Amino acid sequence: MIQAQKGTKDILPQDIKTWQIMEEKALDIFNKSNFYEIRTPIFEATELFSRGVGDSTDIVNKEMYTFEKAERSITLRPENTAGVVRAFIENGLFRLTPPIKLWYKGPMFRYERPQAGRQRQFHQIGIEMFGSAEPIADAECINTAVKYLNSLGLNDLNVEINSLGCTNCRETFRNNLRKLILPNLEKFCEDCKLRYEKNPLRILDCKNPSCNELLKEKSIQNLINTDFICEECAEHFAKLKSYLDMLNVNYTVNKQLVRGLDYYNRTVFEIKSNALGSQNAVCGGGRYDGLVEMLGGPATPAIGWAMGMERLFSLIEQSKSQKLDAFVVSDNPAEALKLCEELRCNNISCDFDYASRKFKKQFEKASKIANFAVVLGESELETNTLTVKNLESSEQLNLNKSDAIKLICS
RNA sequence: GCGGGUGUCGCCAAGCGGUUAAGGCCUCGGAUUGUGGUUCCGAUAUUCGUGGGUUCGAUCCCCAUCACCCGCCCCA
Structure with a gap:
């Protein structure tokens, strides 16, 4: 028996309604804020990710699905920012009047050990805004995420924000951090020693308890807490906070929030759930x-x-699929099919039994999946009528076709 | 890459060395054959992830293997 690949999942009919709601709400919320959907290919040149996402990231170093085809190195997208940026450049979208506001949804691929909330093929929904360096763009971006989550009934989430500074101030901070860590470098874990060389900021969010202990040293904490960022970056961050306050977005500043992708500068944020x-x-x-x-x-x-x-899915209340408007009960499948066709043309969702099972069985099924049973038996065919039964109230009426349609639609 | 756990019918499961391998849900059929969501009856695992081993005997013990789950790392 061939099984789905490790870390991949089928999304089954019982869950699909919730997925459709996630997608509908996204469309609704993003449309309202003038975001346009963009769909980019699922595979791209490997180089796009190694350059775009960054050589020092785990994503690029050990998690990419890469293969050769016709002497090209191809990679299944592990995230979509790089792809959207590529499309933005390639299609000259920078010629549009900024800001250019885009959103996307779709599958991403990362070769990791699966666990709760982590799969090898998973789905992301996201937005990208190009052309504005203003903190108000940051605020709208975060607010859009919050509004989207709210629209799905999620209100108790933790928004964490931080500023990494720009290339200039980060460089200073990086050097200072290196100086303070150097005396104890041997005591840090192997990963942190590598980070020390490649991306020392990442040491700040190492989850290793002993590294964490080492970071509690006063001079390091002082460095983290003294706003290392330059005046411009500080002002940017302050404005962002004031806009978020204005929008009543609750947030906490997490100075150790660094994030593992190389391309970030200034504002970074995460939204977490316990x-x-x-x-x-x-x-x-x-x-x-x-x-x-x-x-x-x-x-x-x-x-x-x-x-x-998938994480979103596990947080929101599951929606059951809706019932059909009608189920046609008949011992004449051909007539039942004809009637269904007509009902469907009248915007009534319906189905019928292909096997002409006993009416008892057909009613049993009807009561499970539909609001109305529409009986089309010998007597109805003779009199050219339909018997419509409301399966909730058990009321039953013999009507001509157009009245029956009206009743079901009402 | 490292650590822990689990694997009995489509689903949830009991059994823990000798059982006809419980039970529930779902499905299917039936209770004077055109009316349901209630009830009642009946059907559905030659087999317990796979391959070895121990034993007179293994779903139950041992080894291996595979799959899945959970945690670390990292990320969404």
């Missing part, structure tokens, strides 16, 4: 002002986020 277990981030994002230029486009500031839809 209900998720160890994979507790439902949304993550930030500003990436250098990425468009780095991938060969004109210098364009940008910001975006992505949500894990």
Whole structure:
């Protein structure tokens, strides 16, 4: 028996209603804020991700599905920011009047050990905004995420924000951090030693308890807590906070929020839920002002986020699929099919029994899946009428076809 | 990459060395054959993830293997 691949899942009819709601709400909320959907390919040149997402990230180093085809190295997208940026550049979308507001949804692929809230094929929904470096763009971006989550009935989420500073102030901070860590470098874990070389900021969110202990050292805490970011970056962050206050978005500042993707600068944020277990981030994002230029486009500031839809799914109340308007009960499948066709043309959702089972069985099924039973038996065919039974109230009427349709539609 | 757990019918499960391998849900059929959501009856696992081993005997013990789950790491 061939099974679904490790870390992949079928989304079954019993769950589909919830997925459709997630998608409908996204369309609704994003449309209202002038975001346009963009659909980009599921595979891209490997180089797009190694350059775009960053060589020092786990995603690129050990989690990509990469294969060779016709002497090209191809990778299944592990996230979609790089792909959207590529499309933005390639199609000249930078020529549009900024800001250019895009959203997407679709499957992403990461070769990791599956666990609760983590699959190898999973779905993300996200937005990307290009062309504005203003903190008001950051605020709208975060607010859109919150509004979307609210529309799905999620109100008790934790929005964490931080500023990583720009290339200049980050460099200073990085050097200072290196100086303070160096004396104890040997005591840090192997990963952190690598991070020390490649991306020392990542040491700040190491989950290893002994590293965490080392970071509690006063001079390091002082460095983290003194706003290392330059005046401009600080002002940007302050404005963002004031806009979020204005919008009544609750947030907490988490100075150790760093995020594992290389392209972020200034604002980064995550939205977490305690209900998720160890994979507790439902949304993550930030500003990436250098990425468009780095991938060969004109210098364009940008910001975006992505949500894990499976995680979202596990947080929201599951919706049951709706009942059909009608189920046709008949011992004449051909006539039943004809009637169904006519009902469907009148915008009535309906079905019938192909096997002409006993009426008792057909009613049994009807009561499970439909609001009305429409009986089309010998006597109805003779008199050219329909017997319509309301399966909730048990009221039953013999009507001509147009009255029956009216009743079902009412 | 590292640690822990689980694997009996489509689903949820009992059994823990000798059983005809419980039970519930779903499905299917029936209770004077055109009326349901209630009730009652009946059907559905030659077999307990797979391959070895121990034993007179293994779903129950041992080994291996596979699959899945959970945690670490990382991320959505």
